Amino acid sequence: MKIGLIQQTCCPDVQQNLHNLETAIHQAAQEGAKLVVLQELHNTPYFCQTENVDNFNLAEPIPGPSTDFFGAVAKKLGVVIVASLFERRAAGLYHNTAVVIERDGSVAGTYRKMHIPDDPAYYEKFYFTPGDLGFQPIATSVGVLGVQVCWDQWYPEGARLMALAGAEILIYPTAIGFESSDTPEEQERQRNAWQLVQRGHAVANGLPVITANRVGLEPDPSGQTGGIQFWGSSFACGPQGELLYACSSTEPEVAVVEVDLKRSEQVRRWWPFLRDRRIETYGDLTKRYRD
Numbered sequence: 172m173k174i175g176l177i178q179q180t181c182c183p184d185v186q187q188n189l190h191n192l193e194t195a196i197h198q199a200a201q202e203g204a205k206l207v208v209l210q211e212l213h214n215t216p217y218f219c220q221t222e223n224v225d226n227f228n229l230a231e232p233i234p235g236p237s238t239d240f241f242g243a244v245a246k247k248l249g250v251v252i253v254a255s256l257f258e259r260r261a262a263g264l265y266h267n268t269a270v271v272i273e274r275d276g277s278v279a280g281t282y283r284k285m286h287i288p289d290d291p292a293y294y295e296k297f298y299f300t301p302g303d304l305g306f307q308p309i310a311t312s313v314g315v316l317g318v319q320v321c322w323d324q325w326y327p328e329g330a331r332l333m334a335l336a337g338a339e340i341l342i343y344p345t346a347i348g349f350e351s352s353d354t355p356e357e358q359e360r361q362r363n364a365w366q367l368v369q370r371g372h373a374v375a376n377g378l379p380v381i382t383a384n385r386v387g388l389e390p391d392p393s394g395q396t397g398g399i400q401f402w403g404s405s406f407a408c409g410p411q412g413e414l415l416y417a418c419s420s421t422e423p424e425v426a427v428v429e430v431d432l433k434r435s436e437q438v439r440r441w442w443p444f445l446r447d448r449r450i451e452t453y454g455d456l457t458k459r460y461r462d
Contacts, residue, residue: 178425192209205249220389268283285301369408
C-alpha cells in the first residue's frame with residue numbers, strides 16, 4: 172500500500188492551511204497513496220506555546236467543519252485520511268484528537284491523545300483533557316490503524332496495547348521541534364532519539380510506523396522564547412525498524428511511501444515477541460514506580 176506523508180508549515184490563516192492541505196492530499200493521491208497522514212493540529216499554528224483562553228475559540232466539535240471538509244476531500248479522491256483536530260467536546264472540555272476519515276467521507280473513528288505534555292512552549296495541559304478512549308485501533312478499508320498523537324510516541328506501552336488490540340500499522344501525527352537555546356549537538360540528539368524510539372516500537376511489535384511532523388519556525392506569540400523550530404523529518408519505517416523514507420528536516424514535503432503490511436506476518440514468525448511475553452510477571456507496569 173502507498174501511504175502519503177504531508178509535512179507542512181502552518182500560517183495564522185486557517186483557510187490557507189486547509190487549501191494547502193487539500194492540494195497536498197491531492198498530490199499524494201495522484202501519486203497512488205491510499206492512506207494520507209497529516210501532522211498534529213494542522214489547521215493552525217501550534218497555539219500551545221502560550222496559555223491563552225482565547226485559543227479555545229479554535230476548537231470545534233467532531234463531527235464538525237473540519238470533518239466535513241476532509242470528508243469531502245477523502246470522498247473525492249478515494250483515500251483514507253488521518254487528520255488531527257482541537258476537539259471541543261463540551262464547554263470547558265477539550266481534547267487533542269486524531270480523526271480517521273474513510274474514503275467514502277465518513278468518520279471511521281477517533282483517538283484522543285492520552286499523554287499530555289506540559290513543558291516550556293508546550294503548554295498542552297492548559298488546553299487538553301487526557302484522552303478517555305484508550306488505545307483502540309480504528310478499522311478502515313485500507314487496514315487497522317493504531318493511531319496515537321505526538322507525545323504518545325515516546326511511550327512503548329501505548330504502541331504495545333495498540334498491537335495487542337490488532338493494529339496493523341502504528342501512526343503518529345506530530346508537532347515537535349527544537350528549543351532555540353539548545354546547542355546544535357543537543358538538538359540532533361533529541362531528533363535522533365525521537366526517530367529511534369519510534370523505530371523501536373516497530374521492532375518490538377513487528378509493525379510499520381508512520382509519523383508526520385510539521386516543519387518550520389513558529390514564533391512565540393508572547394516573545395518569551397525564540398519560538399519552536401519544528402524539525403520535520405517525517406518518516407516511515409518497516410516492521411524491523413528499517414527506515415523506508417525520511418522527509419527533509421527544514422522544508423515542507425509531500426512524500427508517498429510504499430509499505431508492505433503483509434510483511435509483518437513473516438517478521439513476527441521470525442521474532443515471536445508476542446509469543447514469548449511473560450504476561451504473568453508484568454503487573455508492576457501499572458504502578459507509577461517500584462519503591
